[in-house]
Amino acid sequence: MPPWLVDGIKCKCPHCHNGDLFGGVLKLKPHCDKCGASFKDAETADGPAFFVMTIAGFILTPVLLILLFGFRLSPLVLMAIMTPLTLIVCIALLRPFKASIYALQVHKKFKEAKAKDYEHLQK
Numbered sequence: 001m002p003p004w005l006v007d008g009i010k011c012k013c014p015h016c017h018n019g020d021l022f023g024g025v026l027k028l029k030p031h032c033d034k035c036g037a038s039f040k041d042a043e044t045a046d047g048p049a050f051f052v053m054t055i056a057g058f059i060l061t062p063v064l065l066i067l068l069f070g071f072r073l074s075p076l077v078l079m080a081i082m083t084p085l086t087l088i089v090c091i092a093l094l095r096p097f098k099a100s101i102y103a104l105q106v107h108k109k110f111k112e113a114k115a116k117d118y119e120h121l122q123k
């Protein structure tokens, strides 16, 4: 397994592989407690949300269909079950996906493109 993926799954700092990446449920710490590396350049945008929506849909849709057609639950009971279940699955998946994408960015030395990076194209 690639080291950036291990860091991502464990939600560890991609620089030193020891410090915790998250300071809250989904909020990154400003810097690593172990090595001091800044996490301010961590910009994963909508990447983790896209993967989590796709995977959560594959997990939760069969559960919904089984509860709806197998157990014939009412819509209110379904909503009472599926809403917290969806939140739990999505938040549980978002942390490692966000950490993995950030760790991959660090591993591949990705950086956000600036306008000055494209000045040579306008001449």
Ligand SMILES: [Zn+2]
Pocket: 013, 014, 015, 016, 017, 018, 019, 032, 033, 034, 035, 036, 037
């Ligand atoms: Zn670190």
